Amino acid sequence: MSFSDEDIQAIRLTLAVALRAVGVGLPLAIGAAFALSRCRFPGRALLGALVHMPMVLPPVVTGWLLLLLFGVHGPVGALLERAFGVRLAFTTAGAALACTVMVFPVMVRAVRISLDAADPGLEQAARSLGAGPLDRLFSITLPLAAPGILVAVIVGYATCLGEFGAVITFAASIPGQTRTLPLAIYAALQSPGGEARAASLSLVSMGLALAGLLAAEACGRALNRRLGRAPIR
Amino acid sequence: MTLSVAITHRFADSHLDIRFEAPEAGITALFGRSGAGKSSVLAAVGGLFRPDACRVALGETILTDSATGRFVQPERRRVGMVFQDSRLFPHLTVAGNLRYGLRRAPPGPIGFDAVVELLGIAALLARRPHSLSGGERQRVAIGRALLAQPLLLLMDEPLASLDDEHRGEILPYLARLHRTLRLPTLYVTHAMDELARLADHVVLLRAGQVVASGPIDELAARADLPLARRDDAAAVLDVRVLGSEPGRTLIRVGSGGAHLLVRPGAATSGDRLRLRIPAREVILARPQAAALATQTSVQNLLAGHIRALVDDDPARAVLVEITLDDSAAVLLARVTRDALDRLGLGVGAPVLAMVKSVAIETMD
Numbered sequence: 001m002s003f004s005d006e007d008i009q010a011i012r013l014t015l016a017v018a019l020r021a022v023g024v025g026l027p028l029a030i031g032a033a034f035a036l037s038r039c040r041f042p043g044r045a046l047l048g049a050l051v052h053m054p055m056v057l058p059p060v061v062t063g064w065l066l067l068l069l070f071g072v073h074g075p076v077g078a079l080l081e082r083a084f085g086v087r088l089a090f091t092t093a094g095a096a097l098a099c100t101v102m103v104f105p106v107m108v109r110a111v112r113i114s115l116d117a118a119d120p121g122l123e124q125a126a127r128s129l130g131a132g133p134l135d136r137l138f139s140i141t142l143p144l145a146a147p148g149i150l151v152a153v154i155v156g157y158a159t160c161l162g163e164f165g166a167v168i169t170f171a172a173s174i175p176g177q178t179r180t181l182p183l184a185i186y187a188a189l190q191s192p193g194g195e196a197r198a199a200s201l202s203l204v205s206m207g208l209a210l211a212g213l214l215a216a217e218a219c220g221r222a223l224n225r226r227l228g229r230a231p232i233r
Numbered sequence: 234m235t236l237s238v239a240i241t242h243r244f245a246d247s248h249l250d251i252r253f254e255a256p257e258a259g260i261t262a263l264f265g266r267s268g269a270g271k272s273s274v275l276a277a278v279g280g281l282f283r284p285d286a287c288r289v290a291l292g293e294t295i296l297t298d299s300a301t302g303r304f305v306q307p308e309r310r311r312v313g314m315v316f317q318d319s320r321l322f323p324h325l326t327v328a329g330n331l332r333y334g335l336r337r338a339p340p341g342p343i344g345f346d347a348v349v350e351l352l353g354i355a356a357l358l359a360r361r362p363h364s365l366s367g368g369e370r371q372r373v374a375i376g377r378a379l380l381a382q383p384l385l386l387l388m389d390e391p392l393a394s395l396d397d398e399h400r401g402e403i404l405p406y407l408a409r410l411h412r413t414l415r416l417p418t419l420y421v422t423h424a425m426d427e428l429a430r431l432a433d434h435v436v437l438l439r440a441g442q443v444v445a446s447g448p449i450d451e452l453a454a455r456a457d458l459p460l461a462r463r464d465d466a467a468a469v470l471d472v473r474v475l476g477s478e479p480g481r482t483l484i485r486v487g488s489g490g491a492h493l494l495v496r497p498g499a500a501t502s503g504d505r506l507r508l509r510i511p512a513r514e515v516i517l518a519r520p521q522a523a524a525l526a527t528q529t530s531v532q533n534l535l536a537g538h539i540r541a542l543v544d545d546d547p548a549r550a551v552l553v554e555i556t557l558d559d560s561a562a563v564l565l566a567r568v569t570r571d572a573l574d575r576l577g578l579g580v581g582a583p584v585l586a587m588v589k590s591v592a593i594e595t596m597d
Binding site for chain 1: 279309310318322323324337377381
């Protein structure tokens with residue numbers, strides 16, 4: 001099994017895109033999970049539905065919607081370009097955005113399960129001990145949700161490595177910029193005699209996915225043990 | 234600092250209308266069945282529950298006043314809370330839990346080492362909450378609340394989730410705490426032994442209303458209150474140890490001028506001791522029986538007068554309040570209507586209360 005420079009580039013690009021996608025998505029996912037788990041407000045059900053949409057929509061539809069919104073002529077895309085000179089469609093940042101949107105539901109779910117499992121009585125106790133809202137968030141709520149947050153990061157990251165439909169629709173398949181592993185595998189399969197290349201890249205993909213899942217399981221178990229809880233299934 | 238509380242609130246199926254004042258030092262017990270509103274009162278004082286109308290003031294400081302809209306956030310009240318289910322933070326060690334409130338509180342008189350020593354938790358400091366027994370958890374929870382340097386301590390049935398063995402393990406710590414810190418405390422319970430052992434002041438609650446409120450020794454001996462209807466009804470007397478009797482195995486204690494002989498415990502001369510004298514263990518006699526009593530095994534003869542009689546019909550018995558002649562203390566006796574009639578005793582009659590020493594529970 002040998003890799004060309006282009007293959008190495010695709011692997012590194014994939015890892016970088018996934019890192020950006022999770023980095024941007026995690027704080028938002030924690031915020032959304034917190035709102036869905038702890039707050040009662042009008043439109044909560046709608047927020048829940050919107051967050052989970054990418055999970056049930058065909059990825060190509062999600063990609064196309066992103067293109068409509070963030071494309072060069074889309075309302076948000078045009079605004080970003082004019083205000084900051086930032087272009088998302090057909091760029092590496094765009095690939096990361098597509099990944100973020102696709103793995104967002106998975107990440108929100110993982111954090112939310114953890115928040116739901118944490119006893120709100122503990123936050124009351126912290127309150128009676130003099131901890132204000134932000135203090136409680138960082139000293140109690142987030143540490144208690146740590147197993148879920150960790151699972152969100154690892155599963156989110158691993159899922160990003162495999163995003164295809166939304167990425168190719170929104171960011172296209174530009175070598176070195178948006179051609180991540182799955183896109184590179186697809187391109188290899190489309191070119192004559194590319195099966196061997198596709199096979200070796202697929203093995204890399206499988207290895208990464210497996211490592212991610214095993215890491216999530218191990219970390220979640222260790223953290224839950226620390227908290228004295230049964231593992232979250 | 235006196236705590237004054239006034240709460241009205243309408244739940245779906247019940248109504249709270251509770252007002253009382255708790256004296257500045259010592260333990261005020263909120264006593265009543267489940268559903269009487271005890272825990273709601275505690276949560277309202279702590280600021281974790283906001284009733285329809287509520288006024289809570291600690292001394293000059295108003296914590297909640299729904300009339301003016303004033304509401305001090307729970308985290309700024311400096312009110313320590315101990316919950317039934319301890320609520321220790323699972324991601325912190327015992328030491329981390331203890332320091333959680335300490336780090337966030339202004340400097341105060343309650344020191345880390347003193348609390349650890351007082352509650353006997355030095356060996357637990359490095360452990361995590363899930364590895365502790367129920368009794369240990371509650372001791373840590375109490376320590377954590379104390380170290381937040383509270384001006385007022387709220388305890389919501391802190392022993393209810395424990396079995397008898399662990400209750401017995403923790404009660405002495407609570408009594409010690411009470412004696413050493415003199416922190417004003419609201420203590421919710423429905424257990425008679427906790428009430429008799431710990432409370433200085435009692436607020437009796439029933440179905441969202443205050444039935445009576447006052448010092449424990451007064452309320453425990455009131456024949457007209459629900460406390461006296463219980464099978465384990467008993468007078469509570471705070472006495473001073475006078476010394477051991479030469480040549481005898483009992484110790485002498487005094488409440489005012491009235492003396493009693495009780496079994497010795499750890500207490501020594503000059504110590505304060507609390508006695509519990511069960512109503513059904515008190516024998517009533519005419520005053521002239523004193524001469525005869527020396528021929529019996531009864532050790533304590535207390536002269537007094539009958540203050541009140543209340544029928545305790547289900548038991549075909551009468552509850553008798555007896556004021557002692559040489560002391561401010563009041564005893565409670567449960568005797569049959571038949572016995573009273575036979576002796577011809579009525580309200581105002583002089584009477585002799587006879588109590589066996591073994592029947593007196595001593596609590597130090």
